[in-house]
């Protein structure tokens with residue numbers, strides 16, 4: 001029992017986020033979960049793209065200098081941003097945690113939990129002699145996929161160790177996740193430096209937490225336990241473990257839920273390409289006509305500024321609006337998890353970001369996959385070829401949506417074909 005005058009030590013967790021919505025969001029869910037277990041939470045983030053602290057007053061948010069502006073890296077160069085943050089943020093993070101310890105002697109920092117991409121945090125954890133825990137916000141298989149490289153002889157892949165030592169070409173057949181590796185971008189060399197560093201540093205973590213479920217990725221997880229660390233824990237889907245409000249600075253348009261309430265069960269195609277992807281005018285217009293010609297009700301998220309050269313949907317012709325009328329609803333940002341839970345939604349035309357993938361399969365909504373970059377190709381491969389809960393749209397072509405005329409979309413997801 002606590003004696004009078006005795007000080008109770010607060011247990012604090014420091015969480016370091018990678019400043020993009022698809023990465024911040026699962027970390028906020030994890031923070032919410034840890035907070036519910038009695039931990040105090042400090043979220044450390046770079047100045048760039050900082051999360052909205054007012055949406056989570058229960059946490060302390062601290063910005064650290066990132067020198068991204070001075071580095072001249074563009075906002076869309078994700079590899080460059082990741083490398084620059086890792087170069088610039090270790091000393092500020094260490095300084096920040098040391099200040100916290102000085103200012104709050106009653107607190108015990110029990111660990112630093114960081115997005116895998118912010119791997120510089122591991123060296124700070126090592127220096128402070130606290131556990132450093134790496135959180136993979138994407139599929140576990142990305143740990144393996146990022147650690148293999150195209151063979152210098154032009155055939156197959158070589159493993160991380162072989163790449164580093166420059167010998168011992170490995171037969172790609174020896175990877176039982178070959179199917180997934182086949183989904184790697186054809187020329188990933190521009191990210192080689194990042195992938196090497198990520199792989200090396202992930203091996204140093206005290207533990208790895210992944211926003212996934214064992215039954216989704218058994219094979220990949222077994223390989224990671226063998227090759228990386230036995231201390232790998234699956235904790236997904238985080239949005240179900242600890243539901244919480246959005247940390248996005250984009251305001252959710254909840255009016256689309258009232259619109260969904262008026263639609264027939266499982267009739268609506270929900271369309272969203274995530275928080276980062278951009279499209280040009282032609283993509284926008286082709287997508288629009290694909291939806292118009294489907295004769296299916298649709299709810300489409302077009303983020304402001306995501307269509308190059310325009311503010312929002314100015315490029316959509318009047319004839320499109322006349323044709324779809326009330327059947328189509330276009331919003332700037334939707335309450336996506338609520339949308340996918342809604343009984344009117346029958347399919348999700350998605351870019352296959354990992355969060356969207358987990359959110360969709362959690363609600364049993366089949367996917368039409370249009371992977372655009374990075375891990376999205378791998379996720380699409382999982383969805384279409386391994387779990388078989390979706391179809392991939394042929395590259396460069398837009399769905400003609402042959403499931404027409406208000407049919408129940410969930411009954412025959414495998415029968416959908418793409419023009």
Ligand code: UDX
Pocket residue numbers: 020021022023025137138246272273274275276277301332333334335336337352353354355356357359374375376
């Ligand atoms: C990026 C990468 O594209 C993805 O592959 C990687 O796994 C994470 O980072 P992003 O484009 O943000 O992802 O997509 P995704 O991972 O699907 O995350 C998008 C999040 O935004 C989801 O949680 C989704 O619910 C939310 N969202 C999206 C909304 O809340 N409203 C919207 O209108 C659109």
